[in-house]
Amino acid sequence: MNARILLPIVLLLGLAGCGAPFEVRTPDEFVALDAKHRRASDYEYRATSADGVVIAVRVEENQDRGALAFWSQAVKNRLLRGGYAIVSESDVRAKSGETGHQYRCGRDENGRTYDYWVTVFRTDDRVFVIEAGGRRDRFEPSASRVEAAIASFEIR
Numbered sequence: 001m002n003a004r005i006l007l008p009i010v011l012l013l014g015l016a017g018c019g020a021p022f023e024v025r026t027p028d029e030f031v032a033l034d035a036k037h038r039r040a041s042d043y044e045y046r047a048t049s050a051d052g053v054v055i056a057v058r059v060e061e062n063q064d065r066g067a068l069a070f071w072s073q074a075v076k077n078r079l080l081r082g083g084y085a086i087v088s089e090s091d092v093r094a095k096s097g098e099t100g101h102q103y104r105c106g107r108d109e110n111g112r113t114y115d116y117w118v119t120v121f122r123t124d125d126r127v128f129v130i131e132a133g134g135r136r137d138r139f140e141p142s143a144s145r146v147e148a149a150i151a152s153f154e155i156r
Contacts, residue, residue: 020044021059022128025152027145030055047149053134053142055149060127068122072101075120075129079105084116094121096154100128106136115139119150128155 022044026032030047045057062071079086084105092100100121107114116133130153132146133139139146 020057021126021156022057023152023154023156024055024057024130024149027055027142027149029142029145030149049134049138049142051134051138051142053132053139053146055130055132055146057153058129058131060129062122062125062127065124066122066127068099068101068120071120071122071127075101075118076103079103079116079118083107092119092150094153094155095151096156098123098155102150112136115143117146117150119153121153121155123155126155128153 024045026047027049030049030053032045032047042058043056044059045055047055076086076089084107086103086105088104090102092102094100098121100119102117102119105116105118107116113136114133115136116131119130121128121130130150132150134142
C-alpha cells in the first residue's frame, strides 16, 4: 500500500482510541463543560444545569485491581468522614453491563440542605466515580435527569 495512504489511516486509528474511556449522555437542560471550564482538573467530564446542579466523572487507575466492594467501602468511608449522611445505597448497572454501587447522601451547610450522589464502577484497569449534587431545592427537580445520565454511563 502507498505510504501516503497508509500514514493517514494509521493516524486515524490512533486517534480513535483517544478520549475518555466512557460515554455519558448529558441531560437536557444541562451543558457539558470543556476542560478549561471544569473547576477541578481531575474530572474527565463535568456538566451543569443553569440552577447549579452538577454531574461529574472521575477516572482513577485500579493498579491493584481492587474489587467493587473495596472501592465502594473506600467511597463510603470518605463520605462519612466528610460529614455526609448516607440516605440510601443500592447496586446499579452501567449501560455497558458493569455492576456498580451508588450512595445517595445529604448534608446541611450554612442553613441549606444539599443532595450528593456518588456512583462507583470498576474494571480491572480503572475505577469510575460519578458524582452528582446540588442544593436540594434545585437538585430534586433534576433528579430524574441525573438518574438517566447515570443509567446512560457506558464504559469503553
